[in-house]
Amino acid sequence: MSKGRNGLRRVVITGMGTVNALGLDVPSTLDAFREGRCGITDLKFRDVERLTIQIGAQIHDWQPETWFNRQQILLYDKFTQFTLLAAKEAVAQSGLDFQGELGLCSGVILGTAGGGLNTWDENYRVVYEEGKNRVHPFVVPKLMNNAAASHVSMEYGLRGPSYTVATACASSNHAMGQAFQMVRSGAAKVMLAGGSEAMLCFGGVKAWEGLRVMSKDACRPFSGNRNGMVQGEGAGVFVFEDYDHARARGAEILAEVVGFAMSSDAQDIVMPSAQGAERAITGAMRDAGLNPDEIGYINAHGTGTAANDKTECAAVAHAFGHHADRLMISSTKSMHGHIIGGTGAVELLACIMALREGIIAPTIGYEEPDPECALDVVPNEAREAQVEAVLSNAFAFGGLNAVIALRRI
């Protein structure tokens, strides 16, 4: 068994898939990252005119019948549809077939915050607004937060550990971190991992409006004139595989997952803590056996809110010391929006692109410096740079932090 720096089993990524406002697959999403293309548009759905916030990174013209049959559409909430499409791309790339023994030692861990929120929204409308007294029998199997993970397990015959994680905006990082730990510990040979969110409906956006942290015009992480976050939707799914297993079958290895750490602020339900974030960042590097100066790029949580961005920059500055001025940190939420429980998964694509292609996805919408965010945020244009190791940050409401470390292979 080959071992990593920390003496543990090695874990690699052999497949990736996504659906988001930038594209319905990985190649189109990475093209958008390279071009610095923005997926934020005017929202289009029923009653949008009653919202104060009318922009988002929405997947327009989503046609489920292109991908699913009638019965599947009846059973799959949009967050499940997104997940299944992303999983299909990831599994196809990996070339894995889970029939037989492999399925018994493989599973799926996914993150989501809202789960089948569209299903809640549509059916509340039916019973409250329209006064109907009968709902479709599939309401519960559609809306439950584990529906996506369960359907992925059924689609591929994954009969090992499978469940769903809900840690708000850090859900998919927690999910991927747990999947990483499962493979590293030997509890599973292969884990599908990632997350999904489909909150762009009237009730979903209306709830967020209440908090008054949403921007009405643009997502500008780290920019002095930033004025809030912009929601997105979509999914990201990855194949995490035991390194020896991947090597033995001659699989193409996209990156190595080398470290993961979680921490809790234990402080405030919405305000982030720099100390909590820093503990997760340093914890991930320690777990990976990486020195801070080996990290070339960080995919930031970078929501574009006043509080997150300055707190995150303070955490990075403190965790890295002088090296903070040499590393690059960007927020791709400026392009795909904040995909809440699925955001870390979509953002991991930018980490893999950095390692594999030597292209750092930019923070677009950047207009003016903020002395409290005085790091190299790769403003507005993608940059060529060779990096050996990267981090992906996620810091959730509720003070739950999850950071993943990847290395080039």
Add this chain to the structure above:
Amino acid sequence: MSDIRNRIREIIAEQAMLDVDQVTDAASPAELGIDSLGLVESIFALEEEFDITIPFNANEPEKSEFDISNMGSIFAAVEKLVAEKA
């Protein structure tokens, strides 16, 4: 055959993805490939179509007042509910 019965057969056929003439009186839900979830879905579709409430409990289908042993019994029960509503 009554219009109601024809409409019930069409609904069941659509749920089972079969031709209408395959939905015979003697056929059981299982013979038409309708599983437990499919049965609940069919009952929902019938309730929606005729604006009736079908007394069916998926926990103990055999003890429900609604007899689902074959299509004929389902047709009769739905027709009765529709008649009672009128």
